Amino acid sequence: MGRVSVDLYPLQTGTRLEDVESFGKFLGGSPTNVAVAAARHGDRTAVITRTGQDPFGRFIHRKLGEYGVDDRFVTGVPGLPTPLAFCEIFPPDDFPLYFYRHPKAPDLEIRPDELDLDAIADARIFWATVTGLSQEPSREATLTALAAHPGTTVLDLDWRPMFWESPDEAKDLVARALEHTTVAVGNLEECEVAVGEREPHAAARALLDRGVSIAIVKQGPRGTLAASADGIVEVPPTPVEVVNGLGAGDAFGGALCHGLLHGWDLERIVRFAGAAGAIVASRLACADAMPDSGEVERLLAATGPSAETGPPAETDDKESTV
Ligand SMILES: Nc1ncnc2c1ncn2[C@@H]1O[C@H](COP(=O)(O)OP(=O)(O)OP(=O)(O)O)[C@@H](O)[C@H]1O
Ligand SMILES: O=C(O)C[C@@H](O)[C@H](O)C(=O)CO
Numbered sequence: 001m002g003r004v005s006v007d008l009y010p011l012q013t014g015t016r017l018e019d020v021e022s023f024g025k026f027l028g029g030s031p032t033n034v035a036v037a038a039a040r041h042g043d044r045t046a047v048i049t050r051t052g053q054d055p056f057g058r059f060i061h062r063k064l065g066e067y068g069v070d071d072r073f074v075t076g077v078p079g080l081p082t083p084l085a086f087c088e089i090f091p092p093d094d095f096p097l098y099f100y101r102h103p104k105a106p107d108l109e110i111r112p113d114e115l116d117l118d119a120i121a122d123a124r125i126f127w128a129t130v131t132g133l134s135q136e137p138s139r140e141a142t143l144t145a146l147a148a149h150p151g152t153t154v155l156d157l158d159w160r161p162m163f164w165e166s167p168d169e170a171k172d173l174v175a176r177a178l179e180h181t182t183v184a185v186g187n188l189e190e191c192e193v194a195v196g197e198r199e200p201h202a203a204a205r206a207l208l209d210r211g212v213s214i215a216i217v218k219q220g221p222r223g224t225l226a227a228s229a230d231g232i233v234e235v236p237p238t239p240v241e242v243v244n245g246l247g248a249g250d251a252f253g254g255a256l257c258h259g260l261l262h263g264w265d266l267e268r269i270v271r272f273a274g275a276a277g278a279i280v281a282s283r284l285a286c287a288d289a290m291p292d293s294g295e296v297e298r299l300l301a302a303t304g305p306s307a308e309t310g311p312p313a314e315t316d317d318k319e320s321t322v
Helices: 030-040 055-067 117-122 138-148 167-178 188-195 200-209 248-261 266-281 293-309
Strands: 005-010 023-028 049-052 074-077 084-087 097-100 125-129 152-156 183-187 214-218 224-228 231-235
Touching (some): 023 030, 023 055, 030 055, 030 125, 030 152, 030 248, 049 055, 152 167, 167 188, 200 214, 214 248, 214 266, 224 266, 231 266, 248 266, 266 293
Parallel strands (some): 152 183, 183 214
Antiparallel strands (some): 005 023, 084 097, 214 224, 224 231
16 A cells, blocks of 8 residues: 556666656556565555556556556546656666655545455555655555554555655654554665664664564665564575666565465565565666566575675665655
């Protein structure tokens, strides 16, 4: 549940937006990408979001259909345009985002009284993002949906600063959402906003202290740390040549759902999801770049222990810009 966009990503790498000459048009928006990613692994998914009633909205429905994501909970909002998202591509670690979500994004118009709470409760996993908490009525709708789900709920700590007045405003809402969350997943910056910690072990511990069963700290090219009552799992990165790091977290998320649905142990989940993230980091697009399970397994088999060469120094790999 959450945002959707049309991603217009440059076909020229290392080029400022003012100099880009051509763009590729892709389905995007983090939780939508997660639904696509899980569908690519063969899982049945649906997304709750809203679009404009315009050609880009029609494009979103068409792409969801092509990827096998149920679009019955994707409704149009009269008078608001479907959001666009642009980025710049400066590999290996600089991918600024530029959102066009004015005057308001239709996905922030998801209303609590329009939710199908039975369908939400029936889903084996419910996934929501912090951006959905940034404005009403989406804020109340997100909290209502999380509270309505009796089982596995994943909160993506997803932090896009341009949607908020301040990190403190987000922090209070994240605290409310975490009360209904069983799995929390975020990168270092997101953990800092959520629980005031950006050291991976401390961040995971702080999330577990809030009552989640699994805490996952993504570190881009430095790999992943995950913690549960059973202990800590640290998985090094699967080496790839980075094209565009955007969407790696969503590939990770879809693969995480797949592993949870199949009852895998935490180490297997994180290894598989990390490789899925690495694959998307090696490609331009987000939703359109999601691997299927066979491709992830082949990469893991091909890279194996060579992934243990040790992570590079911490980088600010997800700088976001309005
Ligand atoms: N350059 C990379 N090399 C290898 N693995 C990567 C790379 N970037 C990401 N990954 C894998 O994908 C996972 C998720 O990526 P990342 O930490 O960038 O998430 P994110 O910040 O949520 O990304 P986004 O919001 O752009 O989708 C990482 O934990 C890591 O396992
Ligand atoms: O929604 C975003 O954060 C940006 C999108 O362009 C992209 O599809 C994405 O979700 C990356 O995580």
